[in-house]
Amino acid sequence: MKDRAKWKKIVGWTLFLIAIGFFCLQMGFLFLHVRYQVEYIDNRIFYMINLLFVVFLAVALLVLLKLKNSHQVIIASIGVIFFLTNIVLLENSNQQIRNITSISPSLSKIFSVKENVQSGEAIYYRPYYGILARPKEVLENKINGNNKVKWLAKDIAVLTYKDKNGDIQQFVGTYGDRKGGLSYYYVGAEIHGVWQGDNVTVTSGPDGINVTVGNESELFSWENLEQFGTLAIVLKKDNEAVWTIALKENFEVHSDASKPTVGNISLYKATMEENQPIILNYIDSN
Structure with missing residues (x-):
């Protein structure tokens, strides 16, 4: 007892x-x-x-x-x-408030967007203290209906959704860096050259980024690219997202352009259907 x-x-x-x-x-x-x-x-x-x-x-x-x-x-x-x-x-x-929350596969990062149901305003929140966060920025396009979040790396999350016009948009949350946080750099310039994956070729050159899937190619000029942080860019056509390109964890950014390109990039199609990113390997300079 x-x-x-x-x-x-x-x-x-x-x-x-x-x-x-x-x-x-x-x-x-x-x-x-x-x-x-x-x-x-x-x-x-x-x-x-x-x-x-x-x-x-x-x-x-x-x-x-x-x-x-x-x-x-x-x-x-x-x-x-x-x-x-x-x-x-x-x-x-x-x-x-509609909470759009996703935890990274490594359980180390949290992607968060809060949408005001009445006004339609959606705000991206940046985590600072574990489960605590502060508002970072307002999404340019309002979310209309369903959405999905996909992690392209342990520190890169992509939100795919349709806006009020029915166009597909992508917003990328980034939580890291590939250069130790020493300086800002442009993803498009860092991936200069030819990249290949499963039936896909991506070429970053002076005129922009060309994406070839099978026998179909499409060139996205630099004006139609939107960069998020220092880890990802969204390729757009007629103000609608088409692809997201992200730097994988093993990608190395060098201050010296003469050094060889090391690492992979990820190509993710903007679609509301379930799909997986395509991992691309560096082939040659353009």
């Missing part, structure tokens, strides 16, 4: 301390939110933490305190009311 009471006490205090931890986390978040405009990278996290807090606290109190049945019912009832209230608030939040 003594061992059982001892373990019951240990479990109860452990649950109580976890609940206090969740409470402190929420208080810290609210302080940072007011002072530095920091938000959770996904709005649903706030309500999920509230739900965990009330569950752990209610169970801890029921385990630690010797209460009459009537008091246990009161604690359980308060917990249920608080739990259901947060469920309602969570659902209401989902109706106001």
